Amino acid sequence: MNDTYMAADLPFPGSPVVPEMCDGSKTIQFQCRKGIACWNACCSNIDISLTPYDILRLKQRLGISSGEFLLKYTLPYEMDQNGIAGVKLRPVENGKACQFMTPEGCGVYQDRPTACRYYPVALLSMRKQDEYTDTQSYALVKEEHCLGHNEPRTLTIDAYRKEQGLEEYDELARGWRQLILKKKSSGPSIGKPSKRSLQLFFMVCYDLDTFRSFVTSEGFTELYDLPADETNKILADDTSLMLFGFSFLRQVLFGENSIALKQAAAEKRRGRVQENAQQIEREAREKRAAEQDDMYGDSVD
Numbered sequence: 001m002n003d004t005y006m007a008a009d010l011p012f013p014g015s016p017v018v019p020e021m022c023d024g025s026k027t028i029q030f031q032c033r034k035g036i037a038c039w040n041a042c043c044s045n046i047d048i049s050l051t052p053y054d055i056l057r058l059k060q061r062l063g064i065s066s067g068e069f070l071l072k073y074t075l076p077y078e079m080d081q082n083g084i085a086g087v088k089l090r091p092v093e094n095g096k097a098c099q100f101m102t103p104e105g106c107g108v109y110q111d112r113p114t115a116c117r118y119y120p121v122a123l124l125s126m127r128k129q130d131e132y133t134d135t136q137s138y139a140l141v142k143e144e145h146c147l148g149h150n151e152p153r154t155l156t157i158d159a160y161r162k163e164q165g166l167e168e169y170d171e172l173a174r175g176w177r178q179l180i181l182k183k184k185s186s187g188p189s190i191g192k193p194s195k196r197s198l199q200l201f202f203m204v205c206y207d208l209d210t211f212r213s214f215v216t217s218e219g220f221t222e223l224y225d226l227p228a229d230e231t232n233k234i235l236a237d238d239t240s241l242m243l244f245g246f247s248f249l250r251q252v253l254f255g256e257n258s259i260a261l262k263q264a265a266a267e268k269r270r271g272r273v274q275e276n277a278q279q280i281e282r283e284a285r286e287k288r289a290a291e292q293d294d295m296y297g298d299s300v301d
């Protein structure tokens with residue numbers, strides 16, 4: 001089967017996912033509450049991947065740039081053998097605990113990442129080859145140290161997602177998840193992504209403030225034909241910029257035509273590409289001719 005599964009970022013190393021997929025209507029028994037004997041046990045040993053929207057929310061909360069946030073609070077990692085980049089929360093120096101953990105609980109609770117909101121549920125995304133649309137299903141993670149499973153509260157996964165504010169988080173991460181799924185399943189016809197495309201993916205998805213500067217750069221404005229009101233909107237609002245970034249990546253990485261190109265610039269660019277190809281051909285011809293000259297010259301000598 002050609003479907004690709006993307007397990008949600010299980011927040012804790014070695015988390016045993018009960019291998020039974022279910023949909024949002026499944027009822028679970030769980031409650032995490034202050035005063036529970038295992039309070040903070042989960043945040044003391046983290047392995048949490050971040051979505052672009054997680055980074056956006058956290059950098060806004062901390063009042064710092066995306067670049068500063070990435071440096072201080074994250075670690076990059078490769079999501080697969082093609083080198084697609086992901087970002088994880090960086091634990092405290094020489095430890096495994098989350099930098100945001102406090103004795104009272106999560107220090108960034110209103111802006112906590114998707115994986116923290118989902119726990120103990122795991123999100124599984126799935127898509128068919130050559131489709132952007134993914135379908136979501138879930139699995140339950142049961143770890144011994146988590147006593148929340150013994151609490152006398154039952155609710156459906158859909159209700160739990162709602163309670164944890166996940167509808168918004170999932171909606172705003174959908175474009176990113178679809179890009180990853182498409183990149184992972186594009187197979188040998190598209191080939192290994194170039195270093196430049198991987199760097200572009202990283203900047204657009206995780207370093208929003210650098211992407212904002214990129215959108216105002218000459219190289220970008222010469223090539224893309226964005227109406228002034230749209231430019232103003234994406235420059236003023238992080239979420240609009242992030243969503244625009246996903247469309248931009250679909251265009252650059254998969255050839256989708258979602259952003260208009262300036263006619264003259266597009267032609268100039270095509271011209272440059274053609275010129276380069278002709279130059280390479282010319283050089284190859286000259287090299288071949290020189291090699292033949294050498295060969296015949298040798299035989300005459």
Ligand code: SF4
Binds near residue numbers: 100
């Ligand atoms: S962000 Fe908050 S909930 Fe998530 S691991 Fe850190 S302290 Fe725990």
Ligand code: SF4
Binds near residue numbers: 032039040119146
């Ligand atoms: S109940 Fe589970 S999620 Fe809540 S503090 Fe304890 S270990 Fe963490």
